[in-house]
Amino acid sequence: MSKVEHAKGQHDQYRESVAGRADVEDTPELVSYYEELDRLKAGALWTVANKIEPWQPKSESEAVLWRYRDLREHVLRSIDLVTPEKAGRRVIYLNNPGRRDVAAAVGWLYSGLQVMHPGEAASAHAHSASALRFIMEGQGAYTIVDGHKMTLGANDFVLTPNGTWHEHGVGAEGTTCIWQDGLDIPLVNAMEAGFYVVHPDLRQAVTHPVNDSTAKWGGAALRPQMGDWNKNYSPLFKYEWAPTYEALVNYARVTDGSPFDGVLMHYTNPITGGHVMPTIGASMQLLRPGEHTKAHRHTGSFMYQVCKGSGYSVIGGKRFDWTERDIFCVPSWAFHEHVNLSSSEDACLFCFNDLPVMESLGFYREEALAENGGYQPVLA
Amino acid sequence: MSKVEHAKGQHDQYRESVAGRADVEDTPELVSYYEELDRLKAGALWTVANKIEPWQPKSESEAVLWRYRDLREHVLRSIDLVTPEKAGRRVIYLNNPGRRDVAAAVGWLYSGLQVMHPGEAASAHAHSASALRFIMEGQGAYTIVDGHKMTLGANDFVLTPNGTWHEHGVGAEGTTCIWQDGLDIPLVNAMEAGFYVVHPDLRQAVTHPVNDSTAKWGGAALRPQMGDWNKNYSPLFKYEWAPTYEALVNYARVTDGSPFDGVLMHYTNPITGGHVMPTIGASMQLLRPGEHTKAHRHTGSFMYQVCKGSGYSVIGGKRFDWTERDIFCVPSWAFHEHVNLSSSEDACLFCFNDLPVMESLGFYREEALAENGGYQPVLA
Amino acid sequence: MSKVEHAKGQHDQYRESVAGRADVEDTPELVSYYEELDRLKAGALWTVANKIEPWQPKSESEAVLWRYRDLREHVLRSIDLVTPEKAGRRVIYLNNPGRRDVAAAVGWLYSGLQVMHPGEAASAHAHSASALRFIMEGQGAYTIVDGHKMTLGANDFVLTPNGTWHEHGVGAEGTTCIWQDGLDIPLVNAMEAGFYVVHPDLRQAVTHPVNDSTAKWGGAALRPQMGDWNKNYSPLFKYEWAPTYEALVNYARVTDGSPFDGVLMHYTNPITGGHVMPTIGASMQLLRPGEHTKAHRHTGSFMYQVCKGSGYSVIGGKRFDWTERDIFCVPSWAFHEHVNLSSSEDACLFCFNDLPVMESLGFYREEALAENGGYQPVLA
Amino acid sequence: MSKVEHAKGQHDQYRESVAGRADVEDTPELVSYYEELDRLKAGALWTVANKIEPWQPKSESEAVLWRYRDLREHVLRSIDLVTPEKAGRRVIYLNNPGRRDVAAAVGWLYSGLQVMHPGEAASAHAHSASALRFIMEGQGAYTIVDGHKMTLGANDFVLTPNGTWHEHGVGAEGTTCIWQDGLDIPLVNAMEAGFYVVHPDLRQAVTHPVNDSTAKWGGAALRPQMGDWNKNYSPLFKYEWAPTYEALVNYARVTDGSPFDGVLMHYTNPITGGHVMPTIGASMQLLRPGEHTKAHRHTGSFMYQVCKGSGYSVIGGKRFDWTERDIFCVPSWAFHEHVNLSSSEDACLFCFNDLPVMESLGFYREEALAENGGYQPVLA
Structure with a gap:
């Protein structure tokens, strides 16, 4: 919402002289009326209507790129600063x-x-928030979800869905590991629906064969017979990098891809064919050597991590150069386009987002940039 | 979120000495570290973890009751203060x-x-927000939704769903009309998904027989053959009071009702049997003479209007007395119970809420009050 | 399939001289080959391909009209001939x-x-078959379904769904009652899925208030809160005539209706908005005074009962005159059109059919008659 | 139905002296009554009730095993006997x-x-029937479905769904190929819903890259972004043997499997997670060395092909020994169990069936053999 400061008691700062919009000037009588309403825990709609019913979305979020080379040293430094127990x-x-x-x-x-x-x-803990991890570096990391232990390597994508007991670690034989977490915590809080429980033993038992989720649910278009499932999230918890990348490369051979996204695949819940969790979706996309996608914008919030290659994205008219492991975001309704600067290697972007929310609430809308051949002018 | 003021630079105000929770005390080295992170548009999770992962929801909203006798005169006064054109x-x-x-x-x-x-x-206008009206008083009111005109009387419930052209009016032969509007505008804004369009002619044509939506879709458990429909909201736009009340009375004859809600029916989309709109649900409930429901709490936000009778509700331990046309709210996770104070007449509460959101995102949770026989002690 | 007699050993009776169709003439060598295949429980596809892959459906069923005045006396005579216990x-x-x-x-x-x-x-018994009743005459009839007792009057439509305990009777204070039963017994048998159980006590207890199903689920576009339901059929078991006819009359005021069916409404499962049972659908349709619908044909099998009025239908080019309580059928892919011969009264046709099967298996197809202004020439 | 011959005019051959069942003996008066009913195209239910409402299903089909070594020579001989054009x-x-x-x-x-x-x-042709192929031997086979060409090898499973243009061939560079076809033709005919069209050009153009369906939809738990699909069958037309077998082996490492089926996976439509076509399902199952599954029975009809290994199945108490490429069937409600006779190699059974029909119509039912430790006595 507008952060502009107004004179105390001013109520007409959102006026628009457009038919069908509120356009009421403050008068002493009206201001007095507004103050009475205020005492009744009420207000006059026309003082805020144009503010709360904007012509189109204007995101509170800024487009930001976080360089991994900046963050990494601080992340590593935290090892010396705090223990996992305290933190x-x-x-x-x-x-x-x-x-x-x-x-x-x-x-x-x-x-x-x-x-x-x-x-x-x-x-180990459980919470209402839906969570995911995307492995950035190191060996020996693992996650345990409701008794299912998974071993993790770079670019593997792991779910720790809403309500599950989960915990993370690195085996004694491993190396220092860094991964990106993604959660819907702010949404859960906004919806006033957050519950949090620490596991009574602080650790959960591993009650299934290691990596059983992938062995059971990771077949292509195959459903295990003994696979009853009634949760609202995917029974497949780990999506490994190798088969994902192979699928993208295969798909790239037979598609022109999307003009806006190149060759993109959504991670899915194999039970339903839909999103992996009810509030967070995820995808992996491949930009061919030299590919420069056209600009479009849509509602919803999107977080990207560069898994492979280097290039840049133009978001809201601003250029953000990226290389492997950099992270950037695209706010709602911001135009964006992506460029792979290599002439020989593909580039891959992992993304997680709130598409499932936008879709189930009926809020998703999309628009291509009509001007300038579909490419944004880049601001100086 | 907490509005408490802290000393500048303090980062450890959310510490909890519980295993599995963050408990890191500020040190000069850490504070300096936090400031460096801040410059990188980052922060240390353990400084906010306990704040953003609360043990259970604590709503930002207060329980409020708005007395109609207080609001009504101000509402009527607005007629003299502003024109519909300006407002x-x-x-x-x-x-x-x-x-x-x-x-x-x-x-x-x-x-x-x-x-x-x-x-x-x-x-006439259209917007991404989903809207409803509930008629409080007056005769001759009407609403037009996408060319379907509906005439309206007291306690009628009308939809003007997301994306539809809609407009309201009162016929020249009518009386001054007041109704309650309900919308998901704050949610649409929060999700950064709001679009607004004024109708190019400021008025839309009525292109169907008056009240055709009810004539076509208002049969009980009957679907018109010529009823193709692919929208994510109900094709039935008006739910009249008389058949709704009759259905409640019929249902009351054969049910004990819910211990927490008495005899309650949800308005539904007859095409799906589900909620009327993707982001707003609605219900009508009947409290029998003398009925005092037990307390429970659940996630989600609920707005009530008293259509019939008088009594009180206890919300979050506080008593709110109500009579016809009063409006009150129950915030997320607040215990609440309802009492019909009449020994001879039933009482009816209309309610609209965000249940469809809570359900589709997997956020709904419910709990009965275990103590005190299921009744809240009322705060003095 | 063809009932035509062929010379013993003839295998080429289905030849068609059309590219892409089988056209193989019998030779001694081939006939000998066919006999060898026969011993191996096999055959040559080309001897039967044109038979089993027809260009379009040709129903085994004939269009038939059963006059109630013919059947009624025989039905009544059965009272003297057999006891319910024996029969x-x-x-x-x-x-x-x-x-x-x-x-x-x-x-x-x-x-x-x-x-x-x-x-x-x-x-009382239970079976895999889905069943319905449509009341034709008499007073005091009742049905009990899984402990829910329903009282029944003329033109009421009742479900006794697959797997439910059910029994029928007439109260001592009633009159002789006749109703039409509809079941999917032949389909259940064809699919080799039929199970039958006699109730251990031969009678079931009435465990709910009489007519509770209608009181609970019969509200228009209203869902009772205490209405958990996980069966594949409607929780509403009785659809009464009065509200059904009223809904049709209301709908008739705002629709032109279907050119092929006039004003038609499908009975629905209020939980899903879909068909009442997984294998049988039902509808009630109103033909306005003088209405003569256009001819179309579709896959699926349809049974009609005339509830009101008189007129005729043309089915497969043959005219069938009907009056109240007559029953007739329309076989799959037969052209049909309906005529209300009254110039002042509407006519109503109840129908049950296998539309849910045709739809869920993807077998439904529909076609209007293109020739002759959309009306069939009637065979002499 | 019963093929037993009865004396002409006998109507009481299905009597059962069980309470709740029909038990009416023929009398001259009744027989005369039955003859009158017959003239009205009617009958007395009690003469057929026990026949059409059996206590449980008794399949018309026999359990049969077709040995490939018997069939193969006849199949090859057909090459000399008929041309594809004629046949x-x-x-x-x-x-x-x-x-x-x-x-x-x-x-x-x-x-x-x-x-x-x-x-x-x-x-090339199209028909209402749903079809599949399972490749048995040879190299160079291909199928074209709606312009998508697929190359095929042994144990590949291919769909040619309801309504698609499809054609098969073997490349000039290939070898003689044999495959098993599976279709729902008898069901389509029974439901009187069959349409058949020969392609106007007898050949269709290949309009997509070869094997694009697999490249696009064959990723595990990944959905291509440009993948709009609104058909009632899978967009993935080919399920190759290598990844299927690998998935089974992976799954076998983490599951005990089903006591009745060993390690079994259903082929699925990746869009929905459900069956590949609306009327035919398919699965591949692995029996571990020495595995002997327990007997169960269920409704539905099942066709098996042995892809790997040798062993036997007991169906309805009769032993059927099988080896690679043999085909056998399990009729509805017949007890069956499978045995892998190898002590070192796994065995694999491909299966197609009408499970989607049984499930969508609510006809599926299953029962384990309770006696004899769960194993059928084998008839001499």
Whole structure:
């Protein structure tokens, strides 16, 4: 909302002289009337109508790119500064300048970088928030979700869905690991629906064969017979990098791709074919050598991590150069386009977003940039 | 979020000495570290983790009851103060003390009281927000939705769903009319998904027989053959009071009702059997003479209007007495119970809420009050 | 399939000299080959391909009209001839000449007329078949479904869904009652899925208030809060005539209706908005005074009962005159059109059919008659 | 239905002296009454009730095993006997002794073995029937579905869904190929819903990159962004053997499997997670070395092909020994169990069935064998 300061008692700062819009000038009688309404915990709609019913969305979030080379040293330094026991989790979170009050990276999405030493483990807990991890570096990381233990490597994508017991660690034989966390914590808080429980034993037992979720649910277009499932999230918890990248490369051979996104695949819940969790979706996209997508904008908030290659994106008319492991966001209704600067190598962008929310609430809308051949002029 | 002021630079105000929670004390080194992170648009999760991951929801909204006898005179006075042309719509909105920044009545729900003189009409527009009206008094009111005109009487419930052209008016032969508006404007804004369009002619044509929506879709458990429909909201736009009350009375004869809500029916989309709109649900409930429901709490935000009878509700331990046309809200996770004080007459409460949001995002949770026989002690 | 007699050993009776169709003439070598295949429980596809892959459906069923004045006396006579105890149920079933082997009235649908004296009751049972009743005459009839007792009057439509305990009777204070039964018994048998159980006590207890299903689920576009339901059929078991006819009349005021069906409404499951049972759908339609619908044809099998008025239908080019309580069928892919011969009164046709099957298996197809202004020439 | 011959005019052959069942003895008066009913195209339910409402299903189909070594020579011989042009398709179909009238292999499922020489191609057509192929031997086979060409190898599973243009062939560089066809032709005919069209050009153009369906939709739990799809069947047309077998082996490592089926996976439509086509489902199952599953029975008709290994199945108490490429069927409600006779190698069974029909119509029911430790006594 507008941060502009107004004279005390001013009520007509949102006037618009457009038919069908509120255009009421303050008068002493009206101001007095407004003050009476205020005492009744009420107000006159026409003083705020144009503010609360804008012509189109204007995001509170800024487009931001977080360079990994900047963040990494601080993330590593946290190892010396705090213990996992004291910190709960040793995480540096991304704090969008427009969303500091809710600790969001963009819109209602939280994101942070978490680091763990070999032999460390965070305590087990469960919460209403839906969570994911995307592995950035290191070996030996694992996650346990409701008794299912998964081993993790770079670019693997892992779910720790709403309501599940989950914990993370790095095996004693591993190396220091860093991953990106993504959660809907700000949304859960906004909807006043957040519950949090620490596991009574601080650790959960591993009750299934390691990586059983992938072995059971990771077949292509195959459903295990013994696979009853009635949760609102995917039973497949880990999406490994190798088959994902292979699928993208295969798909790239037979598609022109989207003019706006190149070759993009959504991670899905194999039970339904839909999004992996009810509030967070995710995708991996491949930009071919030299590809420069056209600009479009849509509602919803999107967090990107560069998994492969280097290039730049133009977001809201501003250029953001990126290379592997950099993270950036695209706020709602901001025009954006992506460029792979390599002439020989593809580039890959991991993304998580609130598309499931936008879709189930009927809020999704999309628009191509009509002017300038579909490319944004880049601001100086 | 906490409005408490802290010493400048303090980062450890959310510490909890509980295993699995963040408990890191500020040190000069850490504070300096936090400041460096801040410059990188980042932060240390452990400084905010306990704040953004609360043990359970604590609503920003207060329980409020708005007495109709207080509001009514102000609503009527607006007729003399502003024209519909200048005001857009002549509405007094309900402004929850905890939600002034987003002009919400409770949670992410907007509500207001609108008044129109005979012969007046508001201009036609469309917006992303989903809207409803509940008629409080007067004769001759009508609403037009996408060319479907509906005539309206007291306690009739009308939809003007997301994306539809709609306009309201009162016929020249009518009387001054007041109704309650309910919208998801704050939610639409929060999700940065709001679009607004004024109708190019400021008026739309009536292209169907008057009240055709009810004639076509208002049969019980009957679907018209020529009823193709692919929208995400109900094709039935008007739910009249008489059949609704009759259905409640019929149902009351064969049910004990809910211990927490008495005899309650949800208005539904007859195409799906589900909620009337993707972001707003509504219900009508009947409390039998002398009925005192047990207390429970659930996530989600609820706005009530008293259509019939008088009594009180205990919300978050506080008693709110109500009579016909009073409006009150129940914030998320607040315990609440309802009492019909009449020993001979039933009482009826209309309610609209964000249940469809809570359900589709997987955020709904419910709990009965275990103590004190299920009744809240009332605060003095 | 073809009933034409062929010379013994003839295998080429289905030849068609059309590119892409089988056209192989019998030779001694081939006939000998066919006989070898036969011993291996095999055959040559080209000997039957044109038979089993017809260009379009040709129904085994004939269009039939059963006059009530013919059937009624025989139905009543059964009272003297058999007891309900000996007969199980005292029913005269409708036996389509093309479907005698499966006791079907049309396609895979069974139908019969059942009669009961005051004070009689049939024993309780459950079966895989889905069943319905449509009341033709008499007072005091009732049905009990899983402990829910319903009282029944003329033109009321009642479900006794797949798997439910059900029984029928007429109260001692009633009159002799006749109703039409409709079931999917032939389909259940064809799919080899039929199970049958006699109630251990031969009678079930009434465990809910009488007519509670209608009181609870019969509200228009209203869902009772205490209405958990996870069956694949409607929780509303009785659809009464008065509100159904009123809904049709209301709908008729605002619609031109279908050119092929006039003003038609499908009975629905209020939980889903879909068909009442997984294998049988039902509808009621109103033909305005003098209305003559256009001819169309579609897949699926349809049984009609005339509830009101008189007129005729043209089915497959043949005219069938009908009056109240007459029953007729429309086989799959037969052109049909309906005429209300009254110039002042509407006519109403109840129909049950296998539309849910055709739709869920993807078998539904529809076509208007293109020639002759959309009306069939009537065969002499 | 019963094939037993009865004395002419006998109507009481289905009597049962069980309370709740029909038990009416023929009398001259009744027989005369039955004859009158017959003239009215009607009958007395009690004469057929016990026949058409059996206590449980008794399949018309026999359990049959077709040995590939028997069929193969006849299939190859057809090459010399008929041309594809004359035959339409050169197919030997499997003719269950109980289902000769509808040319079914079991229940309402058709199956045949088709053979093609290098350079041959069948003409393109479309039909209401849903079809699949399972490749048995040879190299160079291909199928084209709606312009999507797929190359095929042994144990690949291909869909040619309801309504699609499709054609098959073997490239000039290939070898003689044999595959199993599976279709729902008998069901389509029974439901009187079959339409058939020969492609106007007898050949369709290949309008997509070869094998694009697999490249686009064959990623595990990944949905291509440019993948709009609104058909009622899978957009993935080919399920290759290598990834299917790998998925089974992976799954076998983390599951005990089903006591009745071992390690079984259903082929799915990746858009919905459900069956591949609306009327035919398919699965691949792995029996571990020495595995002997327990006996159960369920409704529905099942066709098996042995892809790997050798062993036997006990169906309805009869032992059927099988080896690679043998085909056998399990009729509805027949007890069955499977045995892998190898102590070192796994065995794999491909299966197609009418499970989607049984499920969507609510007809599926399942029961384990309670006696004898869960194993059937084998009939001598």
